[in-house]
Amino acid sequence: MEHDRPLLRVVFPDLIAELTALLEAEGEGELAVSARELRLLGECDCGDDFCQSILTADHPRGEPFGEGHRCVALLPSEGMLNVDVVHGRIMYVEIIGQPAMLRRDGRS
Numbered sequence: 001m002e003h004d005r006p007l008l009r010v011v012f013p014d015l016i017a018e019l020t021a022l023l024e025a026e027g028e029g030e031l032a033v034s035a036r037e038l039r040l041l042g043e044c045d046c047g048d049d050f051c052q053s054i055l056t057a058d059h060p061r062g063e064p065f066g067e068g069h070r071c072v073a074l075l076p077s078e079g080m081l082n083v084d085v086v087h088g089r090i091m092y093v094e095i096i097g098q099p100a101m102l103r104r105d106g107r108s
Helices: 013-025 029-035
Strands: 071-073 082-088 090-095
Touching: 013 029, 013 071, 013 082, 013 090, 029 090
Parallel strands: none
Antiparallel strands: 071 082, 082 090
């Protein structure tokens, strides 16, 4: 169940601070508010050392998001940060070329 998964704001508080600020700057206030409740369902296993992307909602890997999908491209100071949104819900946070994120939950 998704509610059993850790909140991103606990595991990666710096990411959520940046994500909410960037979403607000893009006029995506509702997404910024919802970002505080995102849960860590999985981390990308592509193996690329520049990728730290995160799955935030249940969705089969490799499957298209389908109807209602949009990608919100954000403008971080470094690298790329994009969110995949389906019907107003953030499904995936693409984190490319950013400094290594520090976990705050004791795991590495």
